[in-house]
Amino acid sequence: xxxxxxxxxxxxxxxxxxxxxxxxxxxxxxxxxxxxxxxxxxxxxxxxxxxxxxxxxxxxxxxxxxxxxxxxxxxxxxxxxxxxxxxxxxxxxxxxxxxxxxxxxxxxxxxxxxxxxxxxxxxxxxxxxxxxxxxxxxx
Amino acid sequence: xxxxxxxxxxxxxxxxxxxxxxxxxxxxxxxxxxxxxxxxxxxxxxxxxxxxxxxxxxxxxxxxxxxxxxxxxxxxxxxxxxxxxxxxxxxxxxxxxxxxxxxxxxxxxxxxxxxxxxxxxxxxxxxxxxxxxxxxxxxxxxxxxxxxxxxxxxxxxxxxxxxxxxxxxxxxxxxxxxxxxxxxxxxxxxxxxxxxxxxxxxxxxxxxxxxxxxxxxxxxxxxxxxxxxxxxxxxxxxxxxxxxxxxxxxxxxxxxxxxxxxxxxxxxxxxxxxxxxxxxxxxxxxxxxxxxxxxxxxxxxxxxxxxxxxxxxxxxxxxxxxxxxxxxxxxxxxxxxxxxxxxxxxxxxxxxxxxxxxxxxxxxxxxxxxxxxxxxxxxxxxxxxxxxxxxxxxxxxxxxxxxxxxxxxxxxxxxxxxxxxxxxxxxxxxxxxxxxxxxxxxxxxxxxxxxxxxxxxxxxxxxxxxxxxxxxxxxxxxxxxxx
Numbered sequence: 001x002x003x004x005x006x007x008x009x010x011x012x013x014x015x016x017x018x019x020x021x022x023x024x025x026x027x028x029x030x031x032x033x034x035x036x037x038x039x040x041x042x043x044x045x046x047x048x049x050x051x052x053x054x055x056x057x058x059x060x061x062x063x064x065x066x067x068x069x070x071x072x073x074x075x076x077x078x079x080x081x082x083x084x085x086x087x088x089x090x091x092x093x094x095x096x097x098x099x100x101x102x103x104x105x106x107x108x109x110x111x112x113x114x115x116x117x118x119x120x121x122x123x124x125x126x127x128x129x130x131x132x133x134x135x136x137x138x139x
Numbered sequence: 140x141x142x143x144x145x146x147x148x149x150x151x152x153x154x155x156x157x158x159x160x161x162x163x164x165x166x167x168x169x170x171x172x173x174x175x176x177x178x179x180x181x182x183x184x185x186x187x188x189x190x191x192x193x194x195x196x197x198x199x200x201x202x203x204x205x206x207x208x209x210x211x212x213x214x215x216x217x218x219x220x221x222x223x224x225x226x227x228x229x230x231x232x233x234x235x236x237x238x239x240x241x242x243x244x245x246x247x248x249x250x251x252x253x254x255x256x257x258x259x260x261x262x263x264x265x266x267x268x269x270x271x272x273x274x275x276x277x278x279x280x281x282x283x284x285x286x287x288x289x290x291x292x293x294x295x296x297x298x299x300x301x302x303x304x305x306x307x308x309x310x311x312x313x314x315x316x317x318x319x320x321x322x323x324x325x326x327x328x329x330x331x332x333x334x335x336x337x338x339x340x341x342x343x344x345x346x347x348x349x350x351x352x353x354x355x356x357x358x359x360x361x362x363x364x365x366x367x368x369x370x371x372x373x374x375x376x377x378x379x380x381x382x383x384x385x386x387x388x389x390x391x392x393x394x395x396x397x398x399x400x401x402x403x404x405x406x407x408x409x410x411x412x413x414x415x416x417x418x419x420x421x422x423x424x425x426x427x428x429x430x431x432x433x434x435x436x437x438x439x440x441x442x443x444x445x446x447x448x449x450x451x452x453x454x455x456x457x458x459x460x461x462x463x464x465x466x467x468x469x470x471x472x473x474x475x476x477x478x479x480x481x482x483x484x485x486x487x488x489x490x491x492x493x494x495x496x497x498x499x500x501x502x503x504x505x506x507x508x509x510x511x512x513x514x515x516x517x518x519x520x521x522x523x524x525x526x527x528x529x530x531x532x533x534x535x536x537x538x539x540x541x542x543x544x545x546x547x548x549x550x551x552x553x554x555x556x557x558x559x560x561x562x563x564x565x566x567x568x569x570x571x572x573x574x575x576x577x578x579x580x581x582x583x584x585x586x587x588x589x590x591x592x593x594x595x596x597x598x599x600x601x602x603x604x605x606x607x608x609x610x611x612x613x614x615x616x617x618x619x620x621x622x
Binding site for chain 1: 220241277388391412549580
């Protein structure tokens with residue numbers, strides 16, 4: 001399993017799995033975009049660079065997701081593939097890429113808008129030999 | 140912490156006693172049905188539960204009287220949805236967890252001079268006309284195009300900006316909470332990113348639970364109040380629900396990060412990371428408050444542009460149709476308000492997360508026309524059931540800082556709703572009941588299935604019986620455009 005959507009009455013919990021934390025970040029992004037669009041309909045025509053930083057790895061996950069939401073709106077794009085590298089200095093830093101194409105409400109089967117990723121339900125864990133990271137997103 | 144041992148005050152008022160780090164007790168307004176649902180989440184050991192969130196809010200510095208949850212309560216992030224927290228100006232904090240990403244998400248109701256049967260005769264053409272004219276759904280863009288300078292004017296001007304620019308009418312302003320503009324909004328406190336995200340989103344509805352609905356007055360509970368509100372049986376109104384769009388989302392995002400640093404800087408202890416906050420009287424706290432005010436004004440402007448579009452859409456089917464504003468109120472806000480604490484008038488910062496203002500009779504914030512009876516409280520239901528208009532009360536002023544519910548409140552996750560309902564089947568069922576729905580996403584319609592929500596009649600009944608807000612009329616839907 002790459003990712004999972006978790007039950008939450010008002011909003012939605014998202015969880016990304018991976019062998020490494022980077023992969024969990026990538027799959028977490030997929031989980032979030034799967035709420036908004038049909039990932040399989042999006043072609044990787046353009047890459048968008050994402051950088052962000054945070055004092056801890058959990059907060060970095062929220063930063064990463066929120067930065068993707070910002071870029072999606074400003075560039076009017078749909079994303080479906082993600083690549084992440086994480087460095088640790090005195091704080092955690094992320095360099096990533098999001099691939100996708102110009103947003104198309106029909107083609108991408110637009111569904112529900114995600115307004116923001118929150119610190120609620122935010123945690124890292126392990127399940128079936130894989131690492132996961134999760135949080136609640138506001139829809 | 141013992142979250143299950145609630146003290147029954149009346150059948151509709153329950154206290155979560157002060158314990159451990161709680162500065163004040165919690166107060167929940169609901170009957171046993173609502174209370175049992177909350178307790179069930181605790182027993183099941185769910186990752187997020189509203190009782191814990193009520194207790195978490197009760198631990199925040201400077202909180203006054205009690206941490207409140209209204210009858211539409213369900214788990215949120217930070218505050219519960221249906222939550223109210225009022226804070227002292229000196230010792231208190233302002234928190235992202237009490238406002239959220241969709242700042243000033245609001246409901247507006249417009250009146251018409253039409254009756255139910257007029258709409259029934261033209262239901263499908265009106266549905267299509269509204270569907271076409273209101274930009275909705277994920278990623279939709281509006282017809283209003285702005286530059287950087289203009290967006291600042293939106294943030295400071297709110298609904299006034301819209302009226303000055305040809306959207307809506309001057310006489311609308313009196314019937315919007317705060318007259319459509321809060322003063323403390325300084326666009327300097329809003330990032331370039333937030334403004335960039337908003338450029339094309341003015342006058343758009345959004346997705347999810349955002350909608351435009353044509354409704355009729357199905358039942359009157361309080362004849363005097365209904366008369367003052369100008370509502371008669373079978374009268375048709377149009378209600379819509381949407382917020383501050385991407386601007387609000389980005390303000391939330393920016394300050395979530397900033398307030399995390401500020402919380403650390405001031406050494407404020409919080410029980411949930413989402414409750415990041417700043418002392419109200421700090422520079423950071425005031426900046427966040429000002430940014431929230433920008434979000435509030437943006438939502439006001441958005442609603443006024445949508446009002447204009449809906450009027451246009453209506454005119455295509457009913458050329459003589461006038462749609463005067465009945466009222467417009469918001470949730471997901473923080474407001475500076477005067478309330479009585481121990482008999483003394485005191486300035487407070489009141490957070491309302493998924494709850495609205497519901498001021499009692501006589502408050503000067505209420506339009507003169509309605510002041511005698513109390514502020515109209517617009518409660519959005521689900522597309523298959525009904526909505527309500529309530530009025531604020533003295534009791535609400537004394538107990539909930541003049542706050543009431545904002546809607547039915549979800550009872551089922553979106554994921555479960557999608558498993559249980561099918562969009563196309565639902566549309567047919569609703570049409571058989573005389574409710575015409577058109578949406579941008581079938582999955583979205585399934586997620587908004589009436590069965591996924593709490594029983595709104597019960598939720599409203601709890602407000603009425605507890606005396607927090609009194610029932611005036613029930614509205615039933617005929618047409619619903621979903622975002």
